[in-house]
Amino acid sequence: MLTATGITAGYHPRRPVITDIDLAVEPGKTVGLAGPSGSGKSTLAKVMSLLHKPFSGTVSVDGTVVSGFRYRAPRQHRIRIGVLFQQPRLSVDPRMTLRQVIAEPSRANGLPDRADELAEMVALTGDLLGRRAHEVSDGQLQRACLARALALRPAYLVCDEMTTMLDASTTAALVGLIRGYQRETGAGVLAVSHDFVLLERWADSVRLIGS
Numbered sequence: 001m002l003t004a005t006g007i008t009a010g011y012h013p014r015r016p017v018i019t020d021i022d023l024a025v026e027p028g029k030t031v032g033l034a035g036p037s038g039s040g041k042s043t044l045a046k047v048m049s050l051l052h053k054p055f056s057g058t059v060s061v062d063g064t065v066v067s068g069f070r071y072r073a074p075r076q077h078r079i080r081i082g083v084l085f086q087q088p089r090l091s092v093d094p095r096m097t098l099r100q101v102i103a104e105p106s107r108a109n110g111l112p113d114r115a116d117e118l119a120e121m122v123a124l125t126g127d128l129l130g131r132r133a134h135e136v137s138d139g140q141l142q143r144a145c146l147a148r149a150l151a152l153r154p155a156y157l158v159c160d161e162m163t164t165m166l167d168a169s170t171t172a173a174l175v176g177l178i179r180g181y182q183r184e185t186g187a188g189v190l191a192v193s194h195d196f197v198l199l200e201r202w203a204d205s206v207r208l209i210g211s
Ligand SMILES: Nc1ncnc2c1ncn2[C@@H]1O[C@H](COP(=O)(O)OP(=O)(O)OP(=O)(O)O)[C@@H](O)[C@H]1O
Pocket: 011, 017, 035, 036, 037, 038, 039, 040, 041, 042, 043, 044, 194
């Protein structure tokens, strides 16, 4: 289970954007996180991805409270959580080919290259793998980012508004791919979106914050 307990977080200690929030993501389940713009959904998602340090509260991964955030997050916890962001172009070096994007986590962790297998999993065909990020569509790049997020077989996947830039059919395809990964591995998913209709269809339960 990926658990947030009593999380108060934000960007200025005197003005937290979320206060005393509890949230748990069970293995195999999808929890939707909804709320108006500015309510702190992304902030909570970043805390639960260990990318942002809360002012107070704890995050636990499979029963162990994590001891640090960002570069202080222990590797064994960090690699259990895959993250997919809203704007793939901001999270990818445009000079990299999609193959390099997908291979990066394995390379950085000294593991065998699974780029072909991962590309197949997200339905990116051969010729696209050789193209650079600036030569593919947002949807194709987001598929590569999904493959990158799944490269180390995370037990949890945090998707922060991952479909905002995409059309309905690409959104449905990505959700289908994530469901397939969940069926195969029993991963838990935290899906952040301001699109309540999408979350009702996608998630097993939806948590509303800030309204
Ligand atoms: N890096 C940052 N530095 C300072 N303030 C920030 C930062 N990131 C977000 N904020 C502020 O924190 C508040 C919550 O932002 P957050 O992105 O978590 O909300 P959200 O619910 O995800 O919003 P949206 O649906 O618009 O993405 C907002 O007022 C935002 O302006």
